[in-house]
Amino acid sequence: MIRRLVERSGIAAISVALLAGLALPAGAAADLENDYPTEARADYVFGCMAANGQTRESLQRCSCSLDALASILPYDKYVQASTILSMRQGVGQRANEFKSTKVFDDKIADLKRAQAEAEIRCFRG
Incomplete structure (x- = not known):
């Protein structure tokens, strides 16, 4: 909708960016970042859908869960934790470390x- 208004009114892109930044509450710009x-x-x-069913509702809840998770935990920390969990499933001295x-x-x-926060927001709400 904003795009159509901008195209019709001929407002410069910089002005639109400034206005959009001012219209967002503090911290909302960070929410728009997707790492x-x-x-x-x-x-x-x-x-998530494999664990919770292959339904449209499951798709919506799992997508919500990921969005909530991403808003709490940066991607690099998610990768680190996932890698550690994967390595713990192994056998031997490296897995023990x-x-x-x-x-x-x-x-x-x-x-x-x-993950617990994401589940509360999306699966129990």
């Missing part, structure tokens, strides 16, 4: 808190 790549988003939603390190426990705890 989760599309492939990671699709992978998350497919996995990932299982017994406090720093890794903290990264996984951050992911689990974000």
Whole structure:
């Protein structure tokens, strides 16, 4: 809608950008940033739907869950925690190193808190 108004009125792009920035509440611009790549988003939603059913409602809830997760946990922290979880499933000394390190426990705890918040927002609301 804003685009149509801009095209019709001939307002310069810089003016529109300034107006859009002023219209957003503090912190809302950060919400517009999307540091989760599309492939990671699709992978998350497919996995979520596999666990929760292949329905339209499941698609909506899983998409919501990912959006909530992304708003809480930056993508690089998500990747770190996911990698640690994957490495912990292994066997041997390397897997044990990932299982017994406090720093890794903290990264996984951050992911689990974000996932719990996302579940509350999208699956129980």
